[in-house]
Amino acid sequence: MYLIAIAWMYVVLMMAVAEATSPQGTVIGAFFTFLLYGLLPLSILLYILGTPARKRRLRAAEAAEDAARAAAAEAAVEPASAALPASAAPDRSGHAPGDAIAAERKEA
16 A cells, blocks of 8 residues: 555656746646645545554454453452352452342232
């Protein structure tokens, strides 16, 4: 991807140099040639083509943050429930248990 970008910038630079050194050309024309044919379209193209990589990095950072948060929660819960038998804390999630008393069922 970067090889094509470098090659395109080389072509646009040569166009700008040809514009600047031409008898009918101007330096400001060369500047706008470089800007409007080179930098602007190339920056848009590289932004669009870089979107999947940015999404992958964001998902990886979120996964690492979630894993760190889960490890910290597990470390905070582990010492308190380590003394309990496995049946007393089956999921070790740190959440309060549900209602210990079953609801009374009324027959119609």
